[in-house]
Amino acid sequence: VVNAGGGWAGSLAKTFGEEVPMFSAGPPQFVTEPLPYMLRPIVQAVEGDVIVRQIARGNIIFAGYPRTRSQADGEHTYVPPQKIVQGMASLASVVPSFANAEVIRAWSGVEGYLPDMLPVVGPSQAVPGLFHAFGGSGGGFQIAPAVGDCLAAVVADEQPACDLHPYRIDRFNVQLETSEKITTEFD
Ligand SMILES: Cc1cc2nc3c(=O)[nH]c(=O)nc-3n(C[C@H](O)[C@H](O)[C@H](O)COP(=O)(O)OP(=O)(O)OC[C@H]3O[C@@H](n4cnc5c(N)ncnc54)[C@H](O)[C@@H]3O)c2cc1C
The missing domain is CATH 3.30.9.10 (D-Amino Acid Oxidase, subunit A, domain 2)
Structure with a gap:
């Protein structure tokens, strides 16, 4: 199962026990x-x-x-x-x-953001067989081909073409120093 729920993906992830500090905005x-x-x-x-x-x-x-x-x-x-x-x-x-x-x-419209402006792409840390691909922010169309390619590889248990470590869902378990600064750039 791939959670690609856009601005709504945070609440979907929460139903699987994975909380992310997501917020929504639109240009x-x-x-x-x-x-x-x-x-x-x-x-x-x-x-x-x-x-x-x-x-x-x-x-x-x-x-x-x-x-x-x-x-x-x-x-x-x-x-x-x-x-x-x-x-x-x-x-x-x-x-x-x-x-x-x-x-x-x-x-x-509704764009889903994480505080560090990076998407979440990769396997769930809580539920085997669940994968996440959301948080494309204002550039989700641009990154979609790479996200699709890399996530498909992970789902197939193959090596993805890019390192997905920066996009793991559990990176928010530690407090981000910059999160407050970045989120206040929206009004
Ligand atoms: C006005 C505007 C202009 C933009 N311009 C650009 C641009 O120029 N370039 C660019 O790269 N990006 C742009 N974006 C951002 C881009 O639209 C998003 O980053 C991208 O759409 C994210 O794709 P996604 O598939 O992750 O989420 P989405 O496109 O939001 O898709 C998520 C889907 O999940 C569905 N969904 C949610 N909850 C459930 C549920 N419980 N069950 C079933 N389905 C559900 C939603 O209905 C939706 O169809 C723009 C956004 C807006 C609003």
């Missing part, structure tokens, strides 16, 4: 009214607080960081109105001609 996403098409590449600000592209129809689609913590139920991440104002200011700093665009829709 606010916005789409604007269509404007004349002029931005062909996808642009990411070097400091990483805005990612923007424009589709041929003219709508601007952008993400405005920092991420927002999910609701207490862990199932939804609402986008507070001030994030739209904040996101538009970030967008205008990257592409000034977009400053007066009207945002017509905002949304987010």
Whole structure:
């Protein structure tokens, strides 16, 4: 059995007696009214607080960081109105001609985070035959091929192509000095 429950994987792990200090958050996403098409590449600000592209129809689609913590139920991440104002200011700093665009829709989603920003990938330490693959944070699509390849090897009792030791589930049994600092970067 592979626990690949995303932002919900922590509560699934808990049912097997393995607790992890997981929390959920999501990046606010916005789409604007269509404007004349002029931005062909996808642009990411070097400091990483805005990612923007424009589709041929003219709508601007952008993400405005920092991420927002999910609701207490862990199932939804609402986008507070001030994030739209904040996101538009970030967008205008990257592409000034977009400053007066009207945002017509905002949304987010649920990403599962561990305090050290690394995923959990590998066998359960509590239940034989159970494996975990979760905590992809904001980069879960990017790491998915490697996670799938390495975990498949472990499940088949073969040597994985990468060292999974840093991603073991029991690494949180010791208090992480940095966990407080990292988790407060979300608002
Ligand atoms: C708005 C947004 C933009 C993003 N952009 C990027 C990006 O550009 N690049 C990138 O790499 N990543 C990005 N991510 C992050 C990426 O989506 C996640 O890291 C990735 O989806 C994690 O994959 P996963 O399979 O671990 O979890 P998920 O994709 O969350 O899948 C978990 C699945 O488990 C199901 N599930 C939960 N509980 C149960 C249960 N009890 N029984 C059965 N099923 C259950 C859920 O319904 C869900 O389908 C973005 C996320 C968001 C929200």
